[in-house]
Every structure is written in structure tokens, then in C-alpha cells.
Amino acid sequence: MSQDVLATEGQPARRAVFHPVLKRFRRMASHWWLAPALGFFCAFWLLPFVQLIAIGAQPDNSSQTLGYWAVLTHSQYLWSLLSTVLLSLSVSLIAVAVAGVCGCFLARHRFFGKSAVLAMLTFPLAFPGVVVGFLVIMLGGRQGLSAQIGQVLSGEHWTFAYSLTGLFVGYLYFSIPRVIMTVMAAFEKLDPSLEEAARSLGASTWRVVRDVLIPGIRPALISTGAICFATSMGAFGTVFTLGTRINVVPIAIYGEFTNYANFAMAAALSVILGVVTWISLSLARRFAGDSVGGGA
Amino acid sequence: MSSYDDFDRAKTPVAIRLRQCSCTFNGSGKGRTAQTALHPLDLEIRAGETLVLLGPSGCGKTTTLRIISGLEQPDAGGEVWFGDEEVTNLPIEKRDVGMVFQNYALFPNMNVAANIAYGLRIKGLSDDALKRRVAEMVDMVHLNGYEQRRISELSGGQKQRVALARALAVRPRVLLFDEPLAALDAKLRDRLRVDIGQLLRNLGITAVYVTHDQAEAMALGDRIAVMEKGRIVQLGTPREIYHQPRTAFVADFIGNVNRFKVQGRDAEKLHVEGGYLRAGLHLDAPVLYCRPEDIEICAPDSAPLQGRVLQSVFLGQSQRLLVDTGGDIPLQVESDSRQRWFPGQPIGLSVAGEALFPIADVR
Numbered sequence: 001m002s003q004d005v006l007a008t009e010g011q012p013a014r015r016a017v018f019h020p021v022l023k024r025f026r027r028m029a030s031h032w033w034l035a036p037a038l039g040f041f042c043a044f045w046l047l048p049f050v051q052l053i054a055i056g057a058q059p060d061n062s063s064q065t066l067g068y069w070a071v072l073t074h075s076q077y078l079w080s081l082l083s084t085v086l087l088s089l090s091v092s093l094i095a096v097a098v099a100g101v102c103g104c105f106l107a108r109h110r111f112f113g114k115s116a117v118l119a120m121l122t123f124p125l126a127f128p129g130v131v132v133g134f135l136v137i138m139l140g141g142r143q144g145l146s147a148q149i150g151q152v153l154s155g156e157h158w159t160f161a162y163s164l165t166g167l168f169v170g171y172l173y174f175s176i177p178r179v180i181m182t183v184m185a186a187f188e189k190l191d192p193s194l195e196e197a198a199r200s201l202g203a204s205t206w207r208v209v210r211d212v213l214i215p216g217i218r219p220a221l222i223s224t225g226a227i228c229f230a231t232s233m234g235a236f237g238t239v240f241t242l243g244t245r246i247n248v249v250p251i252a253i254y255g256e257f258t259n260y261a262n263f264a265m266a267a268a269l270s271v272i273l274g275v276v277t278w279i280s281l282s283l284a285r286r287f288a289g290d291s292v293g294g295g296a
Numbered sequence: 297m298s299s300y301d302d303f304d305r306a307k308t309p310v311a312i313r314l315r316q317c318s319c320t321f322n323g324s325g326k327g328r329t330a331q332t333a334l335h336p337l338d339l340e341i342r343a344g345e346t347l348v349l350l351g352p353s354g355c356g357k358t359t360t361l362r363i364i365s366g367l368e369q370p371d372a373g374g375e376v377w378f379g380d381e382e383v384t385n386l387p388i389e390k391r392d393v394g395m396v397f398q399n400y401a402l403f404p405n406m407n408v409a410a411n412i413a414y415g416l417r418i419k420g421l422s423d424d425a426l427k428r429r430v431a432e433m434v435d436m437v438h439l440n441g442y443e444q445r446r447i448s449e450l451s452g453g454q455k456q457r458v459a460l461a462r463a464l465a466v467r468p469r470v471l472l473f474d475e476p477l478a479a480l481d482a483k484l485r486d487r488l489r490v491d492i493g494q495l496l497r498n499l500g501i502t503a504v505y506v507t508h509d510q511a512e513a514m515a516l517g518d519r520i521a522v523m524e525k526g527r528i529v530q531l532g533t534p535r536e537i538y539h540q541p542r543t544a545f546v547a548d549f550i551g552n553v554n555r556f557k558v559q560g561r562d563a564e565k566l567h568v569e570g571g572y573l574r575a576g577l578h579l580d581a582p583v584l585y586c587r588p589e590d591i592e593i594c595a596p597d598s599a600p601l602q603g604r605v606l607q608s609v610f611l612g613q614s615q616r617l618l619v620d621t622g623g624d625i626p627l628q629v630e631s632d633s634r635q636r637w638f639p640g641q642p643i644g645l646s647v648a649g650e651a652l653f654p655i656a657d658v659r
Binding site for chain 2: 191193194196197198199200201202207211212215216218
């Protein structure tokens, strides 16, 4: 008797019992609630995407080979893909480094005008890519600030806006606020007694940073870096403003699509761009063990 | 090898002295004023003793601990001494203190052994010496076999043991506890409390222990400093604090007290509501106090104090009765747990004269 009592201990409490038919009905009913979401998913994502993949597999206009194959064999497309990846990678790394330090400082210190500084730093989030491009031209364009400074100092116009450098500056400009926000949130969640414990054991500031702070916000750094990468990979407005001569994938897609009506190529490039970005996000998700959202 | 021997030499415990340590936090933003967390405080903690800082939240006990640790600076004029060395301006990393936190503060990216070894690694101990010391510490806190575990795989009690080992591994001059048991459940708390007590006695290290739990304070403290609103209101041994509380706050914070208003007196009787008390030493005090466990229950008709049971609360090992003797606050009385009491039942009480005490700040 007493053994029976013991045996049932530790098992979860029983829930209310439904008749099996009723249960199945309830389960089915709950599936029907998903119908609108499912419909939406099919209409706006799955069907167009399947079509895109199919179009990408069609022969390309110029080379008459498979669209995907053309991307991977033509140096022009391959180079475009490579420079987009390198650009996005360097933007992400530098944004994480710069904004990481900034975010740490902002999260840990209270000072007069902090909210104003924060508002200013996060202001770029409010701009569309076109405006960011415009700002880069104002800074490094033919009539821009650096051109004027160059004129005075060396008699030459220093321009960088219409190149990968300009794009780099623009992407950094809108990546940094995202990283700062994420890093600040991560720092605020980080237990301050961890830092105090390390210090009580004799750790210098540098060791605290290395052993406690960076490992503590590592998931946030990885996830925000991945989002920067994804955003930079797919950003279009800024580069379009800076000029269509810059050879990055979104511009290539635009060119193939509108100028040459080369749908197979545009589709193939789109799919490959999506796959590369998706892989980077899922790698980040695995290493960060945290929720990493999708890019732009 | 020699570095280990140097390191191995047991340190003689140091005394801690606080002189005129006050602490004011600047309010920031509009409408906030500076807040005094601690009024100027003088405190001497003897070498090798365990001093418990006890009080409700916001009483300044944690601020005091943080001033000792170096995490907080006293206002200008305050001094902190470890033995003969003034450490007021030394940051925590140079003070040679061990700290144990309420939320463990273990490094989640390191396993148990690496956590314990962290301070030793910073000290630059050789691998060999480091391994030996870690093994010693693991043994001390009974965590053998857990060395390679991740922190997330440990229970709360085990985490706090690791934290304790990590703090002690570097042989600190002073050991500081900030409510180390507050996050644990009752059973575990009792067990770890006993372990910590034993450890402190064996090590003979100077320790400061912050808590709001009176049972913890009694069990661990050589002396207890009861704090209220940024001041120490009483400093003494657990027995002194419990049996001779200096203020009503102390009496009430540590355990429960009953209050008797003396209405009249003759040769050996103090007349109070519901009967009389046998006068002991305190013939002249207008208000006297006693602990619930010092009130004896006796037969209703011949008892010096008579009343009626208002309520009984069964606590397991005993029961707590509320007894109305006609005063404004009912008396709290402890009864053994087998006896049954019903509301309205008449009850007789008597209090031994030596169990009564006056409180200085109550007139």
C-alpha cells in the first residue's frame, strides 16, 4: 500500500481527461486557427520563392547556361558576390568593435546629457538608406566636406563617396546604432557582481574585460554582428544613391532585372544572396545560442 | 615550488577598523537629493572574529560591507584600516579580500575548477601549485568529482560552495559575505550555514557577514552589529543582543517580544494588566519586556497572570499562542506542540523575574 503511494509520487499531476474524439476535434480546431497564417505564408513567401528558385535555374540570357552556374563561373558575378561578403564582414566586425566599446561605456556610466547622446547615436536608425547615401555624399562627395578640406590642404578634391569606401562608411553609419542598442541591453542584463567578484580576486580592468565582460555579452555580440552582416548584404538604398558603378550583389540584381531583363540571372543572384545571408544568420544562432532575428 | 610554499604560509588574521566612515549617494536627475546611506561610523572588527552586520534592507549593512571591500568609497574623512595598513584608497583588487555574493557571481564561461583557480591564475601561481591548491579547496567544500562541471549544472548550494572555495583559494586577509544564503531554500540554507560556521572557526579568518536573517546572525556571529537607518544601534555578542536588547527596534528585529506596562508595584509584585509579575531586578522600569519562550503556562486559577487564548498557530516543533490579558497588544506565548488550545479558553501564565528586561530607549 505504502509502496503504491510512493510509486505515484513524483509523477506530474493528472490533467482533466477529455474523450479521445473530443480531444482530436480540439486539436484539429486549433490547426484551423493557423489557416490564415498558412495562407499568408504560401501566398507571399513560399510561392514566389519557389518560382524565384525555378527561374534561377533557367538558362541565362547571355551565356545560355544555368543561372546559378553562371553566377559561380563568371568572374564579374563572383567578384560582386565576394566584394559584398567582404564589405559586409568588415562593416560588421568594425561596427561590433567600435559600438561594443561605446555601448559598454554608455551602459556603465551615468552622466549629464546621456539621454541626448543616446538619442543622437540612435538617430541613424530613423533614416532610410537613401538618406544615408545622401549623407555620405555630403561627407565624401565631389562637393563634400572632405573634398573641401582636401582642396585647402593639398589642392586636390578628396572624394570617396562613390566607391566601396563610401559604401563602407554609409553601412557603418547605420550599423553602429543597432550594435550599441544591443550591447547596452546585454550589459545592463550582465550581473555587476561578476565584475566585482573578478576584481576582488585581483583582476585588473583589462582582465575583467577579457574574462568577464566579453564572455558575458558574447551572444549579443555575435547576434548583433550577424544582423549587421545580413543588413549590409542586402542593403540597396545607400548604394543606389552613391552610384550604380559600385559592384555589389543588390546592384547587380537590379541591373540584370531592369537593364537587361535577364530574369534568370537576377533570380539566381537573389537566391544565392539569400542563402549566404541565411547561412551566416544560422551560424550565428548556433554560436550565440540566442535568438537572432532576420536581416533586412 | 617555493612560490607555493610562500603562498602556503597561513596568514595571521588582521583586524579591520572603520573610522568615521559615512557614505552619501549623490542623487542624479531633477528633484533627487543626496541620500545618506551611512552616518559616520566607527567600527572595530577584531582579528579572526566573525562580525555579522544585521538589519532590514536599506539599513546600510551592505554599504558598510562594500566600504570594507573597496567597492564603495567612504565620504571624505572616512578611513578604512586592515591591521596597521590604511586601505582607504586601495581599490578592491589590491585589498586582498575574498567576497561571496548572494547570487554566487560565478563565471558562467568557466567550469568549477577554473572558477576556483581564477584568483590563483591572476596571482601567477605555477600550474603545479595551482592544481594542488584547487584540489585542496575542492576537498574543503566537499565538491570532489565536480571539478569539470559547468556552473549551470550545479545546484544553488553547490554554486555557493564553489564561490566560497574561489574566495578562499587566494588566502584573502578578510572574508566578506553579502547575504550568501538568501537565495537558497530553507533546508539547504541551514546545512550550508553550519558548514560556513565550521569553516570560519577552523580558518580563524576575519570575516564580515551581512544578513537580514536573525537565525543566521545568531549562529555565525562572534559579535553582531544591528543596524538601522545607516547607524549601528547595538553591537554585542548574540546573547547580549538577544537578552539585553538596547532599543525596541533591536528587541523586535531579533525574535519576538512581549511588552508589560507596569501599573503599580508593591514589595515583590509588579502589577500589570491581567495580574502581576514577580519583580526581579528591574523594580523601577515603567515598561518591561520578555521573550515568548520565557512565559510559562500554568493552571489558570492559581497563576499570577490570567488571560484567554485568542489564537493558536501550529508551527510543528511548538505552537505560538496569542493571549489576551486585557492589554492593548496580546501576549505571545510558546506552548508545546501536543497540547490543544481553543480560542476563548482561559489560560494561566507566569514569568520568571530574571527573564524580564527593560529597554533603555523606551520611557
